[in-house]
Amino acid sequence: MAGFSTIEDAAAAALVHAVARSRASRRQSEYMGAIYEQDGRYYYTEPRSLHSRTGGATRLQIPTGSLRALYHNHPPGGGNDRFSPEDIRMARKLGVPSFVSIAPTKRGKRAPGAESLRAYYPGQTTDDRGVPVLAEIPIDVIVRDLMVRLLNRDPNDPRGLYRESPNFPGLLAN
Numbered sequence: 001m002a003g004f005s006t007i008e009d010a011a012a013a014a015l016v017h018a019v020a021r022s023r024a025s026r027r028q029s030e031y032m033g034a035i036y037e038q039d040g041r042y043y044y045t046e047p048r049s050l051h052s053r054t055g056g057a058t059r060l061q062i063p064t065g066s067l068r069a070l071y072h073n074h075p076p077g078g079g080n081d082r083f084s085p086e087d088i089r090m091a092r093k094l095g096v097p098s099f100v101s102i103a104p105t106k107r108g109k110r111a112p113g114a115e116s117l118r119a120y121y122p123g124q125t126t127d128d129r130g131v132p133v134l135a136e137i138p139i140d141v142i143v144r145d146l147m148v149r150l151l152n153r154d155p156n157d158p159r160g161l162y163r164e165s166p167n168f169p170g171l172l173a174n
Helices: 006-024 085-094 139-152
Strands: 031-038 041-044 068-075 099-104 118-119
Touching: 006 031, 006 041, 006 068, 006 099, 006 118, 006 139, 085 099, 085 118, 118 139
Parallel strands: 068 099
Antiparallel strands: 031 041, 031 068, 099 118
């Protein structure tokens, strides 16, 4: 991964992966990770489930002193449309922004599948709803997500988004 030029772009790409993993899990649980800086570029750790089998805390490994932000998703459900008190406490404690992907509400306030990306900046954000984030998501991240969600394929499959036959439900025909 070549890294990203902004924390927001890294958060958007990371949350695409977190949401895909959440949707693929049986319980649609929360996934989280960290954004770190190295050589002037921003990278993210692979999303990890907040509901581990061992019940222990999720641990992330990043270069010392490089933490720049946290990210996680909120699956559908009551009260998941804002930052939790724990989300805010952790961002303040670590002194870094926290990004969350909020699933569409069941009341139809947002289009189905249209997650909302929001940020909480310690010392700047005034409430638990956070601020909307507009970020650029690289095409390779979008293609990877489409391959997993629509085609149930490994993102590294050499066939890409092409299908093999009319009986195979792909996105693009050969």
